[in-house]
Amino acid sequence: MALFGILSTLRSQLTRPEHFAAAFGFVEEAGKEGSAAHRQLFGLTAGQTERTELPGGAFALSQVYLTKPRAEGKWETHRAYIDVQAVYAGEETMEVADRGRLTLAEDLTPARDVIFYQPYDLGSVVRLGAGDVAIYFPPDAHMGGLVQGAPVLMRKVVVKVPVLSA
Secondary structure (H helix, E strand, C coil): CCEEECHHHHHHHCCCHHHHHHHHHHHHHHCCCCCHHHHHHHHCCCCCEEEEECHHHCEEEEEEEECECHHHCCEEECCCEEEEEEEEECEEEEEEEEHHHCCEEEECCCCCCCEEECCCCCCEEEEEECCCEEEECCCEEEEEEECCCCCCEEEEEEEEEECCCC
């Protein structure tokens, strides 16, 4: 199931933390004022996303957006990548559920590695703010970017880490 917390805690909970080395390195760099990753993230305006290629087939999406009402959210999962989502500014609600409980709406794999699901109201709710990290594995349906009250500007990095084959 998905993991939530600060990076050091998440690192200790993984059975193969070395597989996430590039992702965690980028997440840490984006948090260091003056670094290239930090300048990139904090130089973006609302609605912008920048992609950075990382070692081992991983890539980072630095993004800035306004949180949205739950009615505009979409449940999603991925097959080829694990999401490592790190928040640097703002606060959003994320919902998470096992994908087996959801009904398929649209499968855009393999071209976009995203599967969307019908609305579902029984997911677990998690609040993520600056300094929080979430890891979503292929079974973890998630719906993020949800508003807490009034919309806020989010600065976030989503690193896509290739799924390990057994």
